[in-house]
Amino acid sequence: MEDRSQPISRRGLFEALVRPFARHAGGDDGAGLAQGNPSRPADDGTPKVAIIQGRFCLAYQGGVCFTCSERCPVPDALTTEKGIPTVHADICTGCGICHDLCPAPRNAILMLAPPETPALARS
Amino acid sequence: MSNMERRDFLKLSAMTAATAAAQAKAGVERKAIHTDDHGIRWDKAPCRFCGTGCHVKVGVKDGKVIAIAGAEDADVNKGLLCVKGYHVGGILYGKDRLTTPMLRKEGKLEPISWDEAITVVADRIYKEPKKFAFYGSGQWTIPEGYAAQKFIKGGLSNNHIDPNARLCMASAVTGFISTYGVDEPAGTYDDLDNASVVIFWGNNPAEMHPVLFSRIVDRRSRGEKVTIIDIGTRRTRSTEFADHYLEFRPQTDLAIANCIAHYLIESDCYDKEFVSKHCNFRIDVDDTTRDLFGKASSFEEYKQQMSTYTFEYTSQLSGVPEEQLKVLAEAFADPESRITSLWCMGVNQHYRGTAMNRLLHGIHLLSGHFGKPGDAPTSLTGQPSACGTAREVGTLAHALPGGRIVKKPAHREACEKAWNMAPGTINPKPGYHTVKMFEQFCKPTAEGGDISTVLVQVTNPGQTLPNLYKLFEAKKDLEDKFLIVSEVYPTATTELADLVLPAALWVEKGGVYGNSERRTQQWFKQVNPPGGAREDLWMTIAIARKLFDMGYPGMKDQDGKFIFSYNDEQGNEVPIWDYDHFHDINVDRELYEEYRPLTHGKRKNVAPYDVLVNAHGLRWPVVQTKDGNWRETRFRFTEADDPFVKKGTGIQFYNSTTKDDKAQIWFCPYEAAPEEPNKEYPFWLCTGRVLEHWHSGTMTMRVDQLRKAMPKAYVELNPKDAAEKGINNGDLVQLTTARGDLVLPAWINGRARPPRGSVFVPFFDEKLLINRLTLDAYCPVSKEPDYKKCATKVEKYDPIEKKPLP
Numbered sequence: 001m002e003d004r005s006q007p008i009s010r011r012g013l014f015e016a017l018v019r020p021f022a023r024h025a026g027g028d029d030g031a032g033l034a035q036g037n038p039s040r041p042a043d044d045g046t047p048k049v050a051i052i053q054g055r056f057c058l059a060y061q062g063g064v065c066f067t068c069s070e071r072c073p074v075p076d077a078l079t080t081e082k083g084i085p086t087v088h089a090d091i092c093t094g095c096g097i098c099h100d101l102c103p104a105p106r107n108a109i110l111m112l113a114p115p116e117t118p119a120l121a122r123s
Numbered sequence: 124m125s126n127m128e129r130r131d132f133l134k135l136s137a138m139t140a141a142t143a144a145a146q147a148k149a150g151v152e153r154k155a156i157h158t159d160d161h162g163i164r165w166d167k168a169p170c171r172f173c174g175t176g177c178h179v180k181v182g183v184k185d186g187k188v189i190a191i192a193g194a195e196d197a198d199v200n201k202g203l204l205c206v207k208g209y210h211v212g213g214i215l216y217g218k219d220r221l222t223t224p225m226l227r228k229e230g231k232l233e234p235i236s237w238d239e240a241i242t243v244v245a246d247r248i249y250k251e252p253k254k255f256a257f258y259g260s261g262q263w264t265i266p267e268g269y270a271a272q273k274f275i276k277g278g279l280s281n282n283h284i285d286p287n288a289r290l291c292m293a294s295a296v297t298g299f300i301s302t303y304g305v306d307e308p309a310g311t312y313d314d315l316d317n318a319s320v321v322i323f324w325g326n327n328p329a330e331m332h333p334v335l336f337s338r339i340v341d342r343r344s345r346g347e348k349v350t351i352i353d354i355g356t357r358r359t360r361s362t363e364f365a366d367h368y369l370e371f372r373p374q375t376d377l378a379i380a381n382c383i384a385h386y387l388i389e390s391d392c393y394d395k396e397f398v399s400k401h402c403n404f405r406i407d408v409d410d411t412t413r414d415l416f417g418k419a420s421s422f423e424e425y426k427q428q429m430s431t432y433t434f435e436y437t438s439q440l441s442g443v444p445e446e447q448l449k450v451l452a453e454a455f456a457d458p459e460s461r462i463t464s465l466w467c468m469g470v471n472q473h474y475r476g477t478a479m480n481r482l483l484h485g486i487h488l489l490s491g492h493f494g495k496p497g498d499a500p501t502s503l504t505g506q507p508s509a510c511g512t513a514r515e516v517g518t519l520a521h522a523l524p525g526g527r528i529v530k531k532p533a534h535r536e537a538c539e540k541a542w543n544m545a546p547g548t549i550n551p552k553p554g555y556h557t558v559k560m561f562e563q564f565c566k567p568t569a570e571g572g573d574i575s576t577v578l579v580q581v582t583n584p585g586q587t588l589p590n591l592y593k594l595f596e597a598k599k600d601l602e603d604k605f606l607i608v609s610e611v612y613p614t615a616t617t618e619l620a621d622l623v624l625p626a627a628l629w630v631e632k633g634g635v636y637g638n639s640e641r642r643t644q645q646w647f648k649q650v651n652p653p654g655g656a657r658e659d660l661w662m663t664i665a666i667a668r669k670l671f672d673m674g675y676p677g678m679k680d681q682d683g684k685f686i687f688s689y690n691d692e693q694g695n696e697v698p699i700w701d702y703d704h705f706h707d708i709n710v711d712r713e714l715y716e717e718y719r720p721l722t723h724g725k726r727k728n729v730a731p732y733d734v735l736v737n738a739h740g741l742r743w744p745v746v747q748t749k750d751g752n753w754r755e756t757r758f759r760f761t762e763a764d765d766p767f768v769k770k771g772t773g774i775q776f777y778n779s780t781t782k783d784d785k786a787q788i789w790f791c792p793y794e795a796a797p798e799e800p801n802k803e804y805p806f807w808l809c810t811g812r813v814l815e816h817w818h819s820g821t822m823t824m825r826v827d828q829l830r831k832a833m834p835k836a837y838v839e840l841n842p843k844d845a846a847e848k849g850i851n852n853g854d855l856v857q858l859t860t861a862r863g864d865l866v867l868p869a870w871i872n873g874r875a876r877p878p879r880g881s882v883f884v885p886f887f888d889e890k891l892l893i894n895r896l897t898l899d900a901y902c903p904v905s906k907e908p909d910y911k912k913c914a915t916k917v918e919k920y921d922p923i924e925k926k927p928l929p
């Protein structure tokens with residue numbers, strides 16, 4: 001396909017994009033409001049996979065949002081079909097970027113232990 | 124749909140509209156307000172951002188906006204909001220809100236009192252009233268814009284007032300006026316629910332009007348068939364949902380529209396009855412003159428002029444394959460299809476923006492795709508009140524409220540009478556339009572730069588004007604020029620300001636907005652502004668009062684009363700210029716009701732304030748029916764729905780410029796862009812917004828989720844161009860135009876895909892000012908600049924050597 005005519009380093013791009021601004025640097029500006037994003041679950045070192053909760057996801061609710069699919073650094077781990085995002089658990093590395101960036105009023109992405117391979121079995 | 128069906132349909136629609144209005148009527152008790160079990164007080168407001176005009180429920184607790192929800196009972200959005208809308212409450216609480224007036228002293232902004240600040244402004248104006256200019260906004264509320272208008276055009280007899288809407292809607296205005304004799308769309312969003320074909324002309328509603336886009340796409344999930352044709356210069360998120368995508372070489376959209384007209388005539392399938400009954404033909408005066416009204420033409424001349432635009436010629440010029448042009452032309456030729464055309468900045472920010480607007484109306488009129496549900500040429504507005512405040516209140520350099528213009532004696536007279544000002548008060552000469560205003564401001568006085576003071580409210584020209592070095596930053600070295608900026612956060616504009624006035628934002632003040640579909644929307648103040656921030660409306664009135672106290676004659680009406688004199692219920696004048704008393708009466712209501720009769724002249728009758736209090740907006744013309752209800756209008760100029768159309772006429776263009784109740788079908792030729800790619804600058808550069816950010820990002824970049832979702836500007840490149848230049852995603856790229864250069868990270872296969880030989884850069888990022896590179900050439904009729912195309916060089920940039928790589 002013409003679009004894949006050259007190697008893509010998505011990670012490179014977003015490292016450049018997320019470098020903070022001096023003036024705007026820093027955390028919560030109060031934008032969280034009442035239904036602020038639940039903070040990211042403590043990283044306990046166990047493998048995780050992203051799960052999209054349709055009831056909180058803007059795209060699932062008939063809205064327009066492409067943050068997670070645009071920003072996932074792993075090719076094909078998070079794809080969209082007619083605007084609706086899907087995580088492919090076998091490819092997702094559990095890096096949590098999509099969770100961190102999801103702009104829905106209630107964060108729509110959970111980071112959970114992979115369903116098919118319980119954390120126990122892996123360790 | 125037969126004529127009979129159409130009438131039934133519209134009647135039914137009108138009935139539902141009337142019922143909604145009846146519910147709205149019941150007095151001024153505030154129905155929208157209630158407190159829930161958690162002690163959150165909920166009230167209504169329109170969203171602060173785009174021209175879609177969604178309605179939100181605002182949840183307030185302990186004096187702070189703590190929750191936002193979509194209003195389920197609002198027709199516009201039925202509970203849905205876009206990502207910006209859900210976070211609209213967050214814009215109030217950025218850490219660096221401006222809370223105190225600041226005056227530049229020895230290069231530094233130092234806090235001063237409000238009284239000092241107002242005195243400084245009044246002194247500047249008193250000394251040189253004719254060299255003062257007011258730069259406003261399509262985000263001004265209607266009362267704010269109306270007060271500014273009355274203050275400068277009436278009080279100062281000075282017409283140097285223009286809104287940022289000049290940069291965004293001016294070409295739509297000139298297109299409507301030269302076609303129908305009156306501004307703003309005939310149709311409404313309801314047409315999107317009925318259209319069988321929706322065409323995006325250089326429009327990306329998935330990002331710019333997301334809730335409207337959802338409304339269209341949602342029909343498909345309900346099993347309805349709607350064909351989407353996307354006509355653009357780059358693939359966007361909207362294209363993903365399109366059945367047909369026509370990619371044209373920038374500027375050749377003019378030829379594409381003409382090609383449709385040519386086909387309709389050649390194949391003899393234009394709507395002869397509609398055209399002969401309701402249309403005249405119009406053309407430019409000659410090959411070089413481009414003015415608002417042109418001269419009368421004929422069908423024969425129109426046909427002859429259009430004969431150039433064959434499929435073959437147009438395809439060669441535009442790069443769109445002939446088969447695709449045929450698909451488009453066939454859609455218009457089919458009398459059974461219901462076509463809604465949508466357009467916004469792609470058509471308006473266009474060197475021939477007025478022409479392109481006329482041509483779109485023209486093909487709808489020629490094909491008869493007008494006036495039936497779903498058949499509408501509908502221009503969308505970018506800003507929440509570009510229609511309400513800029514266009515209806517007429518805060519443009521040449522305009523007066525209600526569709527009037529300063530040039531016409533009768534129009535001036537009507538306003539002078541409404542304002543109780545002496546005949547001859549209003550200057551008949553139009554003031555400076557935006558580009559000219561800032562050109563004159565940034566030009567040294569000795570060289571004829573005859574604007575010495577600019578007051579900016581509710582907009583950020585330091586980031587959004589084109590060719591920023593010339594039109595804004597050149598001010599820096601001019602000692603005698605004075606920039607006053609009312610703002611909510613530090614911006615590129617406050618950076619050069621000599622005086623900064625901290626402003627109240629959104630629900631920290633009351634207001635009235637007018638959205639894209641003629642819907643007037645009212646809201647009340649719901650929280651206090653932080654610190655010393657105050658309403659823009661108060662600032663204008665306080666400045667006027669200071670001038671009144673200094674003895675400036677224009678600030679008195681014919682009876683010697685202050686021009687903003689309003690009474691309480693006991694009939695005593697309330698000193699609203701004193702901030703302690705500003706909220707003693709509802710100043711919004713006073714000003715709006717003073718303005719409202721002025722909308723009747725051109726039948727733009729907006730709804731009464733008290734009716735709006737309990738409505739999610741009403742679409743003008745709004746008239747009172749025999750039973751006392753207020754009824755809105757879904758389709759103007761059609762007998763079945765518009766109360767001002769004479770019975771038996773079917774369709775009546777009652778504001779016709781030719782005074783015969785007919786609309787004008789224009790011929791406008793394809794004409795080249797002002798700057799095309801060349802040897803030195805071989806790429807097209809296009810600029811625009813992104814979903815997550817509102818305009819210059821002043822508000823949305825303060826919202827954590829939105830900033831994280833879209834943190835920084837980038838340059839979108841075609842993968843082949845990138846490969847050829849060895850550019851990878853994230854690499855730095857230098858863009859250079861004849862006006863400036865900028866280094867940005869590359870994004871390939873990102874949000875959208877520009878064709879080979881073109882790049883796109885969003886303008887929201889105040890650290891990466893793409894408008895230093897854009898062109899200030901504008902449409903000769905609307906004076907709206909073309910932000911969508913200029914020529915640029917594209918080079919890979921070496922961050923270590925800090926220069927472009929060879």
Ligand code: SF4
Binds near residue numbers: 057058060
């Ligand atoms: S970022 Fe969040 S809201 Fe947006 S599409 Fe992904 S899951 Fe849905």
Ligand code: SF4
Binds near residue numbers: 095
């Ligand atoms: S967790 Fe990481 S890899 Fe998995 S979908 Fe989210 S962003 Fe992609």
Ligand code: SF4
Binds near residue numbers: 173176332
């Ligand atoms: S930004 Fe526009 S589309 Fe989004 S919620 Fe606000 S008005 Fe609606």
